[in-house]
Amino acid sequence: MPLTKRRLQLLGQLVELYQRTSLPIHYETLARSLGVSKWTAYDMLKEIEKLGFVTRSYEVNSKETGRSQVVFSPTVKASDLFKQNRSDSINQADWEQTRVHIHNLLKSVKNGNVNDLIRNMMNEIPSKASSIEFCGYILGLLLVYVKKLGGKTETLIRLVVSKTPNSENGTLMFVGTVLGTIIQTINDELGNEFTELVSEFLRTMDQLSSQDRRLLSVMLHEALA
Structure with a gap:
């Protein structure tokens, strides 16, 4: 069986x-x-x-x-x-494919059920084999949630990130700001899931190379532009 x-x-x-x-x-x-x-x-x-x-x-x-x-x-x-050891490396072509996929998911927010999209992305995250893919997906997940919020909240988050002088600090500022918003606006079960994922994101980010962090920062700023 x-x-x-x-x-x-x-x-x-x-x-x-x-x-x-x-x-x-x-x-x-x-x-x-x-x-x-x-x-x-x-x-x-x-x-x-x-x-x-x-x-x-x-x-x-x-x-x-x-x-x-x-x-x-x-x-x-x-x-x-379900024990998973993510690879520390990914080739440029694979990362570009991941980046484009996340970009397309963000574009689909306008046309689909955002809650379903968030749940589907959360279900896909465990399959991400490399550290940068995992971090990219977490950023994508948070970006989808920001687009769901829209309005003044989305504008404020964009402004906070754009005003942060260091790109890596901007990424961390974005994650912390969105997580704080999530905790206040969604149910406890999903909020706990987000918190666990963000905790793993921060641990993984700490182990990434400076080049991989820059790639994530570029993806984030492009999505918020």
Whole structure:
């Protein structure tokens, strides 16, 4: 029985939520995050369990006195599957392809559902194999959110970045400003996801070469121009 793309996506979400909370996850939580029915999520978890990637346990349901509910935790096998060591290098052609892809995503904001676009981008981020690709995607994700806000907020963020004398500081200023806005305007679950991603972004940025940081800065300023 194969670990299909859909099952892999659900398993990845389970691993991410478990790592964040250190608590077993109820299948309804996974269903909401993936936009499927709770029964679909439950059936998928049963299949994944047979492959040895999750284990089930039971806990008291706080909403229904005396009743227990099934929750799931990832096994070591699952955690090992999602361990990722990003490459420190990327060739110019691959970076250009990534940059153009992010640029096209930003252009599509006007024509599509922004919330769906944000969720799709967040789902794509774990597949980014190089450090600069990962950082580029995080910047792209934040840029999409800025465009979603629009109006005075977008104008102010553009102004803050343009007035920062150092390009690298401008990138960090942009990230911090947008994250602060996100935390105040979206639900806790998505806000926590953004915070985790930005924390990893900052750790990764610290390890990038000066050339890669300049490439990210150029991409950001082009998008905000």
